[in-house]
Amino acid sequence: MDSSKNKESSKSGGQDSSSETTEEDKPELCPGFKDADAFVKYGLGAVLSATKASAGLPQAGDEFDFYRSFPGFQEFCENYISHILQIMQHHGCRSHLRDRSKLTGLEERFDLVVDSNDVILERVGMLLDEADGVNRSQQPVMPAGFQPPKIVVSSWNRKGLGRSSETFKLLHAKNVARPQLKFKEKVDNSNTPFIPKIFIKPNAIKPLPSYFSNKQIRKERPEDLDVPTALADFIHQQRTQEHVDDMFAHPYQYEIDHLTTTDSLLSKPEPQLAETKLTYIDTLEELVTLNEKLCQQHEFAVDLEHHSYRSFLGITCLMQISTREEDFIIDTLELRSEMYILNESFTDPAIVKVFHGADSDIEWLQRDFGLYIVNLFDTHQASRALNLARHSLDHLLKHYCNVDADKRYQLADWRIRPLPEEMVQYARSDTHYLLYIYDRMRAQLLDFNHGQPGLLQSVWNKSKDISLKKYVKPIYTEDSYLEVQRKQKKSYNTQQLTAFRLLFAWRDKLARQEDESTGYVLPTHMMNKISEELPKEPQGIIACCNPVPPLVRQQVNELHLLVQQAREMPLLKVKISVYQNV
Template sequence: MNSVLNPEAPEFYPHLTSVTQGGYTSINKTIRSSNNFPSGTSLELFKTFTDFNFVTCKLSESVVVQSNEIIITELPAVKLKFNDNDYNTEKIVDANDSMLDRININIDSICKVNKSSDQLVDVIENGFKVSSWNKTPVIAKIQVGSAMFIGAKNIPRPQLTFKDTIDNSESLWVPKISDKPNNIKPLALNILYNEEGEAVGYEHPYKVELELYHPPSSFIDPDPEPPSFPPPLEKTKLTYIDTESQVDALVKHLNDVKELAVDVEHHSYRTYQGITCLIQISTSEGDFIIDALAVREHIHKLNLSFTDPKKVKVFHGAEMDVLWLQRDFGVYIVGLFDTHQAAKVLKISGLSLKSLLMRYCQVDADKRYQLADWRIRPLPDELVKYARMDTHYLLYIWRRMKNELLEAASGQPHLLLSVFEQSRQICGVTYNKEVVHDNSHLGLYVRSKKSFNSRQMAALKLLYKWRDSQARVLDESTTYLLPNHMLLSLAEALPREVQGVNACCSPMPPFVKQNLIAIHRMLLSCRELPMEPQLFQMPQSISSMVNVAHHPLISYNVHDLTHYPEFSEDQPINLDQAAECIENYIDFQPDINAFKPTSDSETGNIVSNLNVDAKLFIPPFDRYRKYRTLAQMEELKEFKDKEAKIAAIGKGNELIKKEVLIKLQEAKALVEAEEKSETDKPDAATEVDNDENVIQKTVQRKRKISSDKRERKDSVAEATKEDKTENKPKNNQQNKMKNKSEIKSNVTRFNYKNVNYKKFYNENEKVLKQPKMKFKKHK
């Protein structure tokens, strides 16, 4: 192994550094490239192109060949197949498990963990006591790029030993301060309410003191001598504080100094709200590291010096440090100087502490341990050095930046006072618990850049709120219980089977394994929801641009405004400069006639109801907004119609039974009316003369009877046909009956006396008496 990675190991692979770093770089590029491949509907569209299919097939074959070369060293009998993803995935998982098992066995054998016989002898001889090898945390270091991950096993959860209980509920957070040193107004905890009368938090205990704060003249006037450069870490005294007596000694020492540099180290992965693990303080006498886990209930004594307005407290990026000190210890700050805010005012390119250390101290700070687990006790030497570096040079940097701020303002203190003012506003922020509402999941959804339908959005919302509630109960972070990428994968896939949940959460976190059935049921319930139309929503950035574009004070012209003062969100607003710019904007006049204001455009009605013949120029986006509104209305109308049909079906069979009975009654009435109309007709047979031929009479009577039967059959068929049609109104049936009766009354009766039926009879007989074909019989 390379000595850089492990100094205690011999050099048996001289090129291990290049191999590991080159392999990491290749894997990183491969993952980035694969993430850019199309997926979902986009992939189906790309598959229609022959060139795309050809390239993907070549890539797949190359991946299979390279994977076989890697797997053959671990499992010689396994060989991946082309175009068989399920088989290949299963074999790769088996190969990975085999490799990890072999690595774990080797590590255990080196660490002497598997010597169970010796441990059993120790237990028998010394009694059933927990041996030291199981108490000490097992520290692991993993370097990824420029960052170093330091984690450990067997770390007891420190919040279990706290004397103050951890409240993760959504109730109001109550400040922990019990006494108020350096006060102008006595301690009083006042609740703040919003416009609806709901309690939203507590007033800052040092609000009056912060409003009246003004830095002493010694911090504003230029220094008579340049600041002295601090000695290196090796020659500076270090005091590690983990007892109450040491805290008292530190408080006594801080009362005698005028300047102190402070920093905080925080852990948030294995707790819901977070835990402050370390507090670093540097003064002219040396460096101090406070073990905040060991003396948590005594750190509130620091308020005596932290709220003293005659002392300057130097932080770098104090926004979160101020909140963490309030939440865990009830410590507040009055008299803050933030070097991060000073770097913004001086317009320094690098705003990080690493950049400031290199700029002012020529010290290249090692920032690889930003993601370390600060709960590890005892602290490793590299973490102690990293913690000291954050505050050791900070007092020197503050003095250098103070002189530069005075020089930039030609000796005037207004730039320096602006930094103190911005730092004062940071100190005035109060801590409040995170509240999860119905739209909290939208932030994660927007950052993912995915496109979900209504079922997937319902699953994301349900899992997000359930995960948050479980994290509050267990006092674990939400990302530890269920990482965000797994949460999005479950909401997007909505697996039908439990195996699908396993595929989305690989490697599966312990919490997911314990609640596998509950997660699967939630996903199935979301899958059964009805699909809702995906309405168009204008992004916030576009809507803000539209509002600005339609503002009456701003024209469509593009001008060079470099000679006007710059505006930034980080800088305070100057109302005089803003008024000056608005006045100049009013004087701008458009050069193109199409953009000149008219009677319609002055009222903000640029598009005149989609009138394509409008003389005023219609921007494309405005036309899109109008057409989009019409599309939304049609989509909503269609959706409401579907909802109405579904609701009608869901009412049950009573409505259908009523409609069927009504139709049957109408059909029966129609049949009765037809029979009555037929019986009222005069019989045509009575008008036949007795002198006519008997054959003609019988033929006429037969034709009459057959026609009557046919008409009755037709009327019954029509009635049954109308009975089957459910949606025809009753008025249409009545109108048909009325029209039939009118037609029958208007038709004149035909005289059948002189009709020669023999003519038709003879023709029919001729047709029937056609000569038969004669066939010869072949013998």
């Protein structure tokens, strides 16, 4: 019996050895990458690095023209243009490079880069569709009642714990429930100006105008019920005309204008960094408790995670707050209608609120929650005052804390619930170190100015200006398309410009109705393509879009009618000045 066991053991050992050998001899997917997951991980990092690098280049216009006047910068540009063209040729864009010698202007070279990128992205889209089971080689067929195809969005998530390798996978839109459907207050995508949501004003020096505190003035119109709708709207408009100034004013303008920086905030601090615990908040009771804790602090750090692709105005999905003792993550999708409670601590002038790059955060807080910030310190403004090499948060983390920021979730879909642990930790890191950076920067600002508070005071003043920003809702006008068209730097004839105008209006209207971003409904580069080609058949519109947006598939016949309407216009050359001076 023992001998038989030994034989089985020997046999089993031989199989294990064979499997190990097979695993070791397994060929690489491509040089340097053992599998597709490793390649995707590296590629995502490369794309993010390239995007950051491009954002650091001089902006088009006077800034770029100024730098280009220097021979060294001009030589640098020429060398890298040549290098980029070589890379594009290496990756299969030869058909776009045949007339390379004829390229003389910067705009032509830029168009070449855009066209080549489209070729690469088209191939990526085809491969993703193939992996998703969609056969793109088939000709488009559009029966009366077709189903939109599966949509792939930029939502990233690591595989489950317990795996040795860190990998990513795409999350499909159908897997993410639309949080707007559960909001107690319906999202207002109407083509009307934004009116502040605030109805109670904590820490007020100047009382809140009656328009916001009196619900009857804001919403109820009982005496209008017996008159026609048009007349009721007119009466309501006349009645609220006296409140117009209040409706569009910053509710805390007076408090912020009269805010003074105390001597303690202009003195040199002692930087502190300690281990803290994390608390996840998704109930009203927990939110109330958090607000009570914040009201006892001298300062706390705040950051937001935002989603804009599947919403017209955008959605604030998560809020991170860090004190000296504790980190908090708030599920703002679950507590959206109760977030106003935090105004008690957010508007307390005795408490410093530390943000990094607060320009957008200030507007999102107003738009979604009716929250305002009094006594703001923006570390981005401090970074600019110190003339640091870069002003991003990941640079500050490395510079002051020697922490390498994990930016794998910059493209994450923050609507996902429940949040994976890795995304929770990523969100936490954005505020966990921010108070320590705040201390270090204040001390450095004083040292930089030989102990005088002037430079530090300037950062407080710029932060104050940012806290006075007001959210402005995008408003559609008949000329809105001209600003977008001007940025394309393309010369259109009357038919093409009419098509662009009609498509722009269709896109804006549908995006508001469906609560989708204009980029989801019809990306601008696809709208340009349709306007340039003016397809005669619906199949031609489909051919101009790759991948085809689902709402374009659903309404391709309506788009075809718009293109036909544009083709009926007299064919004339449009003067550039018509839309350059808008």
